[in-house]
Amino acid sequence: MIGLYAVIAKPNLMKKLLGLSIFQAAVFLLYITLDKVEGGTAPIIQPGAVDQLYSNPLPQVLILTAIVVGISTIALGLAVVVRIFEAYGTIEDDEIQRADSQE
Amino acid sequence: MQLWLDILSWILLSGGGLFVLIGGIGIIRLPDLYTRMHAASLTDTMGTVMILVGIMVQAGLSLASFKLAAITVFLLLTGPTATYALANAAMLAGRHPKDVEMPPDLPEDLRL
C-alpha cells in the first residue's frame, strides 16, 4: 500500500522507482505467506526422512523469478531516470511536464 | 555437562543481545556521526561474536559450528572495514567531528 502511494503521489521519479520496489516486495511477501505449511520445513528433501512435511515449493519458484525480473525493471527504470535527468535537468515530474508543454 | 553448555550459551546469547541493545541506544543518543560509528561497531563485533559463539556452543562440534565460525571470521573482517570506509567517506565529504581542537602549529594541509 505504501508502495502504491509512493508510485502515484511522489513527483520525484527516483522515489517512484523506490516505491515500485516496495510494492513488488509486498506482493512477494503475500505469495510466500500463502505457501507456508504449518510445521513444515524448507522444501529440500532430507535423505531418508519419510513423512516429513514440506512447505509448498511452487510459489517460491514464482517469487524467485519475480525478484530477478523486479531488479531488471528497476535497473532499466534507473537508466531511464538518468537519461531524463540529462535531458531535462530535473527529475520532478511536474517540472518535466511543464518543460514539455512549453516546447 | 549439557546443563553447563546450555547455561554458557544462554549467557552468551543474552550478552550479545545486550550489546546490540547498547549499540542501538548509542546510535540514537550520541551526538555526532563519528561517535555513532563507535556505537555501531560495538554492535558489529561484540554483539555478533557473542551471539554466534552462543549458537556454536549449542550446535556442538559439527559442520554447522564450523560454518558459523567461518561466518564470524568473515563478519569480523568486513565489519570494521566497512566502518573505516564509512568514516573515510564522511571525512572526504567534509563532515568533520565536532569540538575538535587543532593545535595552532599544525601545517595547513593536515587541519581538518
Place this chain on the structure above:
Amino acid sequence: MTVLFGMFLLTLLVISAIGIVRARNLFVAVMLTGIFSLLMAANFFILDAADVALTEAAVGAGVSTVLLLGALALIPPNENRSKRVRWLVVSVVTLTAITLGYATFENPRLGDPEAPVHQHVAPWYLEQTPVLIDIPNVVTAVLGSYRGYDTLGEVLVVLTAGIGVLFLLGLPGAYGGRKTEDVARGRTYLSHHLVPQVVGQLLIPFIILFALYVQFHGEYGPGGGFQAGAIFAAALILFALIQGEREALTLIPPRVLVVLMATGALLYGSVGVLTMLLGANFLEYGVLSSDPVKGQQWGIILIELGVGISVASVLLAIYHAFAARGR
C-alpha cells in the same frame, strides 16, 4: 513463534517503508531500501523459503543497492517537498487497501495444510521429484525442469534489461561511443584507502568461490543460477570499487561482457534445441543421457550455468554502464 517473529519483522518493514517514502534525501531513501530488502529476506527465511531468502538477500540487499547508488551519483540528491496533500491519491490508496484487507478475510489460515494452494500440483512435485529427477532441492527442480520455460523467459528478461540499459547509457569501449581511455583513472575511488583495498582483495577470491559453490550446489541446498550470478557480479563490482573503474574495465573488457550476456541465454536455448535434435520435445532433458534421471540432472546443471553466466554479466554490465557515465 513464527507469528511473533513475523509480526516483529513486519512492523520493522512498515516503518522502513514509511521512512523511504518520507525521506527527503535520496541517499537516505536508498539506504533504507537496503535495510528493507534485508528485512524482507529475513521474513522469507522464517516462512521457510530458503531459496527466495538467499535470492532476495543477494539481489535485493546487495546488487540492487549498489545499482541505486550508482544511479544516485548521477542525479540530484534531494527531492522537492510537495506542498499539498494529494487527496485524490490518498483516497484511491485507502480504497484499495480496504478492498484488499477485506479480501484477505477469505484467505485460509496461515500454514493451513488443507489450503487450495497446497492441493493440486505441489504434492505431485514433492512426491515425484525424488523419482523423476532425484535432487534434494525441490525449488531448483521445479525452476529448472518442471517450469523450465518460465526460467528461459526470465533469462531473456534479464538479457533484455541489460540490452535496454546499454541502449540508454552505453558502455565505454563497446556501445555509446566512449572510448575506454576516457574513463577516469582508478585513483578516484577507494583505491587509495589501504584498509578496504587490502581486505577487499583478500575477500574477492572467497566471494567468487562462494558464488561457484552456490551455483553448483543449487541442487542440494538453497542456491542456483540467479543467486550465484548475483554474488559473482557483487565480487566483480567490489573489485571495480576498490581498484577503480578503469582497471575493472580492463579486466573484463566491455565487448567480452556483452558477448557473455548473450552466451548465458544462448546456452539455455541450445540445451533446449539439443534435446529437440535428440528427438524429444524442447527442453525435455530426459534424452540427454542414457538414464532419464541423470539426463534431468545434466539438463538442470547446464541451464543453471547459463542462467548464472547471464545474470552475472548483465548485472556487471549495468553497474559499469552507471559507474562509467559522467566520470
